[in-house]
Amino acid sequence: MGEARTMVAVEVTAPGKPEVLLPGRRPLPKPSAGEIRIAVQAAGVNRPDVLQRLGKYNPPPGVTDIPGLEVAGTVDALGDGVEGWAIGDPICALLAGGGYAEYCVAPAGQCLPVPAGLSMAEAAALPETAFTVWSNLFERGGLGPGEALLVHGGTSGIGTTAIQLGTAFGARVFATARGADKCRACVDLGAERAIDYETEDFVEVVKEATGGAGVNVVLDIVGGDYVARSIDALAVEGRYVCIGFVRGATATVNFFPVMTKRLTLTGSTLRARPLSYKTALAGQLRTRVWPLVAEGRVRPVVHEVFPLSAAAEAHRLMESNQHVGKIVLSVG
The missing domain is CATH 3.40.50.720 (NAD(P)-binding Rossmann-like Domain)
Known part of the structure; x- marks a missing residue:
């Protein structure tokens, strides 16, 4: 999507029912030192997103109010000091917020490669549940x-x-x-x-x-x-x-x-835990769980994929409790 100065992001326009989730435009986030900007292709939908929409689970201090705790996509830009990644690499990440958007930033320590054989929708359904x-x-x-x-x-x-x-x-x-x-x-x-x-x-x-x-x-x-x-x-x-x-x-x-x-x-909760803890978890997942995913012994179960503009419909499905596995938003 290039170096656009703004991006589409889903905003919680006010605490309330799913229809308060509306697409808006936000400035393109810039990666700070140690962060990776991701061109998002898919974002997972999670119960904490619903609680945030209801006004019952605010983001930690300093974290964007855009909902979304996990994404998959490609590396778009690297902050200072980030090593081991190149522009265009397939990547999935655990976020403290910001996933319901065309771009997001994530600490490099919370990023993992997309496991072999997974679609972007499947990869986006993996980080939050795997870490948790x-x-x-x-x-x-x-x-x-x-x-x-x-x-x-x-x-x-x-x-x-x-x-x-x-x-x-x-x-x-x-x-x-x-x-x-x-x-x-x-x-x-x-x-x-x-x-x-x-x-x-x-x-x-x-x-x-x-x-x-x-x-x-x-x-x-x-x-x-x-x-x-x-x-x-x-x-x-x-x-x-x-x-x-x-x-x-x-x-x-x-x-x-x-x-x-x-x-x-x-x-426990995970969202507000320090980066050092999440980085250590990511290391364990990479060595202990990601090989099982690549072998097909553990696979994210994706119930339905909605376009980003239909985030409200995705939340309605989640609150109905009719789904099996994860609900995902397709971006772009």
Whole structure:
């Protein structure tokens, strides 16, 4: 698109419903030292984008108000000190914001090559979930081979990635989802058993499947009343990791099983973490996960691709919870 002085970007014109997302024109961002400007070809849509649109999740200080936490495209310009990249290289990146635009800038430490065999839409669906799942499932949750994992929201972007990565690293994976079709999708991705939360009790199912022991790790994007039930589903020395709360951010918890089973309750967010942490994560992904993607053992699941101008429609789909995997915006 050349060195245009302005670019098209989707703006949150006011907190509210999806229709507040409207295309506008913004100055072309300039890469600072250590940053890469990316000519965006695709941008992932994530739950935090919806929260930002609603006025409930503002960008960190100094970060653009343009939504979008992950992109794929090509290297357009390099800031001072950036090495290992050339203009035109295929690239995907984790952002703190700015993805819903024709161009964005990202710290070089949060950029990774587009894995072999992936389309730009697939590559744009990878960074946010890969960084989030790796940091929470394997670092905070300490998931190991042979352990049992319960993933809540198995057909979300996080869920589809967690099922595949858990399976690839030798865990027994269980997942919750709504309805037969979504449960089938979880099994197709590698889950040993998918649990329809509308008709089944996930605590009973995982305890029966594990001989009464329970699971070693729960990865939860649901929150609310799922917190106490997840504690019941955990085995001795189990780890509960919360990274979202679709059902609410508060819960009533009986700490007696936390004490008697020596459980760990933890959680995290990624957006405001320092560059040094995200750079270290990117290094782990490049060596541990990107080869699995290139081999086809882990693949981003893209449900639908919308043009950038239809960002509002993409948000409506996300809020309907009818999708399996990721929703992506095509740029240009």
